[in-house]
Amino acid sequence: MKNTHIIAVTGCLLILAAALVTGCTGSMPATAQAVSPVPTLSPAPAPSATALPGPAASPTPGTTVPTLFVNSTSNGKIITIPAGERVLVRLAENPTTGYTWNATASKGLDIVSDTYTAPQTGLMGAPGYHEWILAPKTVNTYKFSAVSLRPWVGAQATDEKFSIVILVTKN
Numbered sequence: 001m002k003n004t005h006i007i008a009v010t011g012c013l014l015i016l017a018a019a020l021v022t023g024c025t026g027s028m029p030a031t032a033q034a035v036s037p038v039p040t041l042s043p044a045p046a047p048s049a050t051a052l053p054g055p056a057a058s059p060t061p062g063t064t065v066p067t068l069f070v071n072s073t074s075n076g077k078i079i080t081i082p083a084g085e086r087v088l089v090r091l092a093e094n095p096t097t098g099y100t101w102n103a104t105a106s107k108g109l110d111i112v113s114d115t116y117t118a119p120q121t122g123l124m125g126a127p128g129y130h131e132w133i134l135a136p137k138t139v140n141t142y143k144f145s146a147v148s149l150r151p152w153v154g155a156q157a158t159d160e161k162f163s164i165v166i167l168v169t170k171n
Helices: 002-025
Strands: 048-053 064-070 078-082 086-093 100-105 109-117 128-136 141-149 160-169
Touching (some): 064 078, 128 160
Parallel strands (some): 078 160
Antiparallel strands (some): 048 064, 086 128
């Protein structure tokens, strides 16, 4: 009886091993498509001005507002813009890991847009990016900061942090 159990268990293990080897080394089915590598979010060499449609503080409807683009390479820097312009902040984000950006802006710095854009790939777990469009109300100095954290854990000393100071000058 003991030998029968040993033979049965050994047979099951051999079948399982054969199935695993076949699954790991088998070719892709004809219906599968090759997937391109995950695109990386390359940092911009320097902040650049862009015109985006929509409201800043209160422009004429249908007009574009000059907007300065910044990303993680601007972390800790002072950004100077003329009155009436906006700032677009773009940071890599991967909510599938549980980490999301939690942003705050000082009084008088309106967050007119707060969006997450998923990656343009079919790969699970690929990072996308989070964007905020900031519109200062007047000539002044403002602070924008964000921390990438797991909301159910709360802020930790090791969390990734981003902050910029926005200095708005007269035209």
